[in-house]
Amino acid sequence: MMPLIEIRMTVNGREYGGRVESRLTLADFLRNELNLTGTHLGCEHGVCGACTILVDGEAVRSCLLLAVQADGATLMTVEGLADGDELHPLQAAFQENHALQCGFCTPGFLMTAYALLRDNPNPSESEVRQGIGGNICRCTGYAPIIRAIQQTGTV
Amino acid sequence: MKPAKFDYYAPVARDEALGLLGQHGYDAKALAGGQSLMPMMNLRLARPAVVVDINRVAGLSGIDSGESGMTIGAMTRQRDLERSAEVRERFPLIAAAVPHIAHFQIRNRGTVGGSLAHSDPAAEIPALCLALDAEITAASSRGERTIAAGDFSLGLLTTALEPDELLTEVRLPWLDSDGESQWRWGFREVCRRDGDFALVGAIALLRLDGDNVCREARIAMFGVGDGPARIPGAEAALVGRAVDADARAEAAGLVSQAVDPGSDIHASAEYRKEVSGVMARRALEDAVSG
Ligand SMILES: Cc1cc2nc3c(=O)[nH]c(=O)nc-3n(C[C@H](O)[C@H](O)[C@H](O)COP(=O)(O)OP(=O)(O)OC[C@H]3O[C@@H](n4cnc5c(N)ncnc54)[C@H](O)[C@@H]3O)c2cc1C
Ligand code: FES
Numbered sequence A: 001m002m003p004l005i006e007i008r009m010t011v012n013g014r015e016y017g018g019r020v021e022s023r024l025t026l027a028d029f030l031r032n033e034l035n036l037t038g039t040h041l042g043c044e045h046g047v048c049g050a051c052t053i054l055v056d057g058e059a060v061r062s063c064l065l066l067a068v069q070a071d072g073a074t075l076m077t078v079e080g081l082a083d084g085d086e087l088h089p090l091q092a093a094f095q096e097n098h099a100l101q102c103g104f105c106t107p108g109f110l111m112t113a114y115a116l117l118r119d120n121p122n123p124s125e126s127e128v129r130q131g132i133g134g135n136i137c138r139c140t141g142y143a144p145i146i147r148a149i150q151q152t153g154t155v
Numbered sequence B: 001m002k003p004a005k006f007d008y009y010a011p012v013a014r015d016e017a018l019g020l021l022g023q024h025g026y027d028a029k030a031l032a033g034g035q036s037l038m039p040m041m042n043l044r045l046a047r048p049a050v051v052v053d054i055n056r057v058a059g060l061s062g063i064d065s066g067e068s069g070m071t072i073g074a075m076t077r078q079r080d081l082e083r084s085a086e087v088r089e090r091f092p093l094i095a096a097a098v099p100h101i102a103h104f105q106i107r108n109r110g111t112v113g114g115s116l117a118h119s120d121p122a123a124e125i126p127a128l129c130l131a132l133d134a135e136i137t138a139a140s141s142r143g144e145r146t147i148a149a150g151d152f153s154l155g156l157l158t159t160a161l162e163p164d165e166l167l168t169e170v171r172l173p174w175l176d177s178d179g180e181s182q183w184r185w186g187f188r189e190v191c192r193r194d195g196d197f198a199l200v201g202a203i204a205l206l207r208l209d210g211d212n213v214c215r216e217a218r219i220a221m222f223g224v225g226d227g228p229a230r231i232p233g234a235e236a237a238l239v240g241r242a243v244d245a246d247a248r249a250e251a252a253g254l255v256s257q258a259v260d261p262g263s264d265i266h267a268s269a270e271y272r273k274e275v276s277g278v279m280a281r282r283a284l285e286d287a288v289s290g
């Protein structure tokens, strides 16, 4: 069997390193090795969107990437949104609109919405619906999430 | 840990990747976007002993317009197809179809070659390649060969690729419109939720002259069998006549008769058979009116 593989990456502006087994997913590396537990895992096969993070600027499923594949990459996770105790406007809009109940899906929605609003500021309702189509929420019924994203407008 | 143990290689040179696949054969899997392979590995439905990550291999991605057609590298992300102005201009059919693949986060990683090699019967890219008469290039340390899209799918999740072969690129010949006729297209699919795999999909390509008379027709269906399928009977029924409502209904009926879909938890065979005709008719309507 192969030895552990040495990796380095930038997460939310900070440098991290680690020695990992090849089969460790990026999501498990973030959660279990870096203690960045904001990224949630629901299905672990690409369907629910809870694990969505940005890798080199693009929103992706962190459960479908290996940690070793992110060697040298720049990542942003939900922990990178707030500025200290100050919520990011997108997070504030989620709070104000009751866009979360249990909060399990929220990190994935926030990172998806962040990429969405960056690429397409002030999207229409149907564009938001399409954009969040890959994220599942079992609590809110989606309407407040759509409102929060539209209210935020740009990031 | 979700996946079973494997040895991981991330070659940067094509020859190195081909060497690894040649050396490990059936024990190895190429890892492209990972959007089909990783779910299967996380569920341990796939347990390759060796993973050859081809994301860092140089020269496998990009969209190039040439004299006779467009060449798309295997590692070109589905999202790059969607965003490409060149694709939108020269193959608006592809630009219209690709947003139906999964969700944007998945298209950010998923690749053109991965979709072809995985060969899900409901996938859009293999059906597009079939409708567009694509040529698929496969390379191994034994050499390179070209496979016609029509010979590529060999049934459920099975392709003409040998275990030591890497799909390197896809070539799409231009749809040439001469002075008298023009290619028109239609794309339709039905699924329960946006981003799901299609229950049934239809692609129609028609070369029509000024009086709407059909010179050439291609109809490709997906989601209704073990792989994408052209429907030669329906195509033949359109050639040489004006593609009016009667002609479209007749062709749609032939499509419905020809397909032999299976039942699964998503839809029954009867439903798929019926809806095949509806999707084909609407795709033909779009082609004629588009
Ligand atoms: C939730 C979800 C929804 C989806 N919905 C759709 C959908 O609606 N329509 C659709 O078409 N797809 C859908 N997909 C699948 C997606 O399009 C995948 O990206 C695609 O099937 C595989 O491409 P990949 O690059 O991710 O390949 P990978 O997952 O990396 O590889 C898939 C297979 O192909 C082999 N392979 C990959 N590249 C090569 C190559 N160059 N040469 C030889 N072998 C190769 C691998 O070894 C593996 O066996 C969905 C996926 C998910 C997770
Ligand atoms: S945990 Fe990654 S998509 Fe569900």
Ligand code: FES
Pocket: A099, A100, A101, A102, A103, A104, A105, A106, A136, A137, A138, A139, A140
């Ligand atoms: S808030 Fe509970 S799943 Fe979305």
